[in-house]
Amino acid sequence: MKHIDVKVVMVAAVSSGQGKTTCTAALARKLVKLGRRVRVFKCGPDFIDPMLLERATGAPVRTLDLWMVGPDQCRSQLAQAAQEADVILIEGVMGLYDGTPSSADVARTFGVPVLAVIDASAMAQTAGAIVMGLRDYGPVEMAGVIANRVASDNHGKMVAASLRDVPLFATMPRQQVSLPERHLGLVVPGEIHNLDALLDQLADQLIFDEATWEALAPVRIEIPPAPAAESMPATLQGRTIAIARDAAFMFLYPANLDLLRALGAELTFFSPLADEPVPAAAHAVYLPGGYPELHAQTLSEAATWRASIRAAHAAGLPIVAECGGMMALADTLTDQQDNEWPMAGLLPGAVAMQPRLAGLGPQGLPTADGVLRGHTFHYSKLTTTVAPAAHTIKHPSAIQGEAWYRVGSLTASYFHAYYPSNPAAAAALFMRRHG
Structure with a gap:
């Protein structure tokens, strides 16, 4: 070799x-x-x-x-x-x-x-x-x-x-x-x-x-020798995924973007902080983690962004919200100065910043396609009446980890997924569910 x-x-x-x-x-x-x-x-x-x-x-x-x-x-x-x-x-x-x-x-x-x-x-x-x-x-x-x-x-x-x-x-x-x-x-x-x-x-x-x-x-x-022709299935061929990317939403593994492109998706980016709407061409939306708590007032006043994500949800577009992305979709977000700000309201409940770390460590999400691996790291807590659709499993203790929520076409959790760990499970997040 x-x-x-x-x-x-x-x-x-x-x-x-x-x-x-x-x-x-x-x-x-x-x-x-x-x-x-x-x-x-x-x-x-x-x-x-x-x-x-x-x-x-x-x-x-x-x-x-x-x-x-x-x-x-x-x-x-x-x-x-x-x-x-x-x-x-x-x-x-x-x-x-x-x-x-x-x-x-x-x-x-x-x-x-x-x-x-x-x-x-x-x-x-x-x-x-x-x-x-x-x-x-x-x-x-x-x-x-x-x-x-x-x-x-x-x-x-x-x-x-x-x-x-x-x-x-x-x-x-x-x-x-x-x-x-x-x-x-x-x-x-x-x-x-x-x-x-x-x-x-x-x-x-x-x-x-x-x-x-x-x-x-x-x-x-x-x-290693050059691999044979790529065997990655084009599961997301012809689908455009709109990804929030600005100072409030920037916690994103580059490998996740590479994987989505390898699956055939076209990626487009927009800024909720700049009050940009979900792009009209989008077939799905990805809201990664970041620091929404530092920009809560700006997000609360971004009427165009809030209306567009609600419209996307009402139209049944798959929306994947991780950590900070989930925080921005709750009813309210209370920042570190105890100011409460209205958010987009797709996930019933309230998010509040905590003085101490509320979640940390590697975790895996069980899915129909196997375990999707990733991690969690957050200083806020979500209080919600929504029952979790699943929970992650902490590694290596195997005890219950983060709640994973489904509300219509929205999937939301504090869990940050590393998509290349399970390409099929990652692709499924951005596909419309039937039934």
Whole structure:
């Protein structure tokens, strides 16, 4: 089998909050500025980090997840990236060993060494003990360390000395600038003023040992033979799917769009925030997640949008609403300032933001075509008299997960589906039901 040798590292940490995304973005931008062709992946379900990392490199960021995406598709995506890049960075999720499967599982499955990000702001030599623990617990191959939030050159030297046989690839000072955050994680790129300048500044702040990086052994990525003619059935041939896409609705896996197109659908986009109606040519509507709670007043005043989605529902067009998309179709939405706003009113009930996380983790939706995999992550709760048509199943606990509602032609849930995990089930969501 053909193969390509390419530098690949898993950028991981002991926990969330260590600065993985900031350091991954800074390293990616630094390598791009050094003339490298860089591709970045995100390990585990996520929407916001990939958008920011895409801005750092200018190349699409896809998801690697052994359960949701599956090993074969992960391997195929890595093979494609290896043919286009000199460097592949994989940003981990949570802590290195958190989750089932974990970032460490991904690293071991594909023979990828780990580049550990350590928040060194409140430690010095103990950094070495943490790195040894991260390396030996799994174990994983430890490529090296990025020491984040380093106070001085001397502080960096103490950290480096503590690492023993593990190289210190880079240090990042206590940042005068950093990527801003909010309740679902980092702020989305469109809301960050001068994001490209910020990424350049982060890259310049990263004190990077290029010689140590060049000494890093490449990873051998197997390139599978070209597949036979595509066998994907054109289930959605001739159907136009209208997809909401703006600052309120942007949590969408690029792979979902690829899958819908592969099934034959034509995709068109519109903005409820701009009070645009559902396009007249649409045979179905897709409302992905996002931040409707930040734009609740604008959505409540978007009379054209609200009338058009009600008309689409009355006409029996399949409407698929995920998380934020579902929130915008309830009767009311109460934001974080306790202001209640009228929404489109297709799903009877009220949505209210909560101070704490209300749902998190990988889940699967049982369907007539098998399980459709995905995840959930939300800070709001829906109170409704509608009885769920089904529930997702949490992975790996197998206990009941999110409610999945049907109201006429509307299907709605907090569940974010990853369509390539079950193309037939995904296609069925956008087909009219009979009877």
